[in-house]
Amino acid sequence: xxxxxxxxxxxxxxxxxxxxxxxxxxxxxxxxxxxxxxxxxxxxxxxxxxxxxxxxxxxxxxxxxxxxxxxxxxxxxxxxxxxxxxxxxxxxxxxxxxxxxxxxxxxxxxxxxxxxxxxxxxxxxxxxxxxxxxxxxxxxxxxxxxxxxxxxxxxxxxxxxxxxxxxxxxxxxxxxxxxxxxxxxxxxxxxxxxxxxxxxxxxxxxxxxxxxxxxxxxxxxxxxxxxxxxxxxx
Numbered sequence: 520x521x522x523x524x525x526x527x528x529x530x531x532x533x534x535x536x537x538x539x540x541x542x543x544x545x546x547x548x549x550x551x552x553x554x555x556x557x558x559x560x561x562x563x564x565x566x567x568x569x570x571x572x573x574x575x576x577x578x579x580x581x582x583x584x585x586x587x588x589x590x591x592x593x594x595x596x597x598x599x600x601x602x603x604x605x606x607x608x609x610x611x612x613x614x615x616x617x618x619x620x621x622x623x624x625x626x627x628x629x630x631x632x633x634x635x636x637x638x639x640x641x642x643x644x645x646x647x648x649x650x651x652x653x654x655x656x657x658x659x660x661x662x663x664x665x666x667x668x669x670x671x672x673x674x675x676x677x678x679x680x681x682x683x684x685x686x687x688x689x690x691x692x693x694x695x696x697x698x699x700x701x702x703x704x705x706x707x708x709x710x711x712x713x714x715x716x717x718x719x720x721x722x723x724x725x726x727x728x729x730x731x732x733x734x735x736x737x738x739x740x741x742x743x744x745x746x747x748x749x750x751x752x753x
Contacts, residue, residue, distance in 0.1 A: 524571050527737070534564055538729045546721050554599050561729055562592040565736050572740045583624035584739055590617035591732060601712065611664055618671045621735070625678035625694070627685050636677065643676050650706050657713040665709065672702055690742040697734030704728035 523529040537560050544557040566588045575581040590613050597610035647669050651658075658665055679698040682691050704727035711720045 521571070524567055527572070527740075530564075530568055534561075534568075534729075534733060537561055537564060538725070541729075542722055542725050545725060550599060555596075558595055558599060559592070562588065562595050562732070565732060566592065569736050569740065574740070580624055583620045584736070587617045587620035587624065588732075588736070590614070590620065607712075608661075608664065611668055615668050615671050618668075618675045622671070622675050622678050624739070625675075625682055627682070636681065639680055640673075640677060643673055647673055650709065654709060654714045661713065665713075669705075672705060676702060684745055686745055687741075687743040690738045693734045693738030693741070697731045697736075697738060699731070700727045700734065701731030704731060 523533055541554075541557040541561050544553050548554070566585070569584060569588060573581055573584070575584070594610045594613040594617065597606045597613065601607050601610070651666065651669065654665075655662070676698050679695045682694060685691075704724050707717050707720055707727070708724050711717055711724070717723065
């Protein structure tokens with residue numbers, strides 16, 4: 520088993536097989552007790568994968584990532600019964616904390632061009648405001664929690680974007696695409712929960728969420744400084 524965990528290609532296959540099983544359980548079987556057996560292994564696999572494959576020299580970066588994964592694991596357990604309003608609110612808070620931990624992980628001291636950031640910030644801001652305005656009248660007491668959660672998602676996306684030129688291209692793209700995938704899952708989940716059903720919503724939410732987190736973690740694991748990455752490309 521440990522050989523599979525340490526082999527990135529074999530782990531990729533294992534992870535998506537487990538994800539497929541969980542998705543089938545979510546779509547075809549009752550929540551109790553099956554989902555409580557199928558969902559936890561998805562995030563537990565990523566925790567173990569990161570633990571055995573990370574090469575972080577900065578211990579703070581290691582712990583920011585590990586704490587984020589633990590929060591995602593806890594949030595996943597709580598949101599299984601998302602019709603319970605108290606569990607839904609608690610999971611929303613824990614997911615927000617997880618995103619903050621990832622923001623801390625992606626922060627760096629390198630200079631960046633504000634001019635380059637502005638167009639991207641406008642795009643994701645318009646997306647966020649468009650989504651919030653679409654579900655605004657159905658949010659009720661969830662308006663402020665939803666705004667705060669999406670504001671943190673916006674920050675996470677910006678921090679992922681600002682890794683460009685600081686880390687190697689492959690790591691940058693994996694993490695950035697992972698964050699976008701995660702945000703897409705969030706959007707579908709919010710529309711489903713507060714507004715209306717979405718085609719293939721159960722599959723889409725879990726697939727884009729888990730794929731997004733996998734890409735983020737895999738991108739972090741293979742991360743190299745931009746200079747080193749440039750040398751390796753020749």
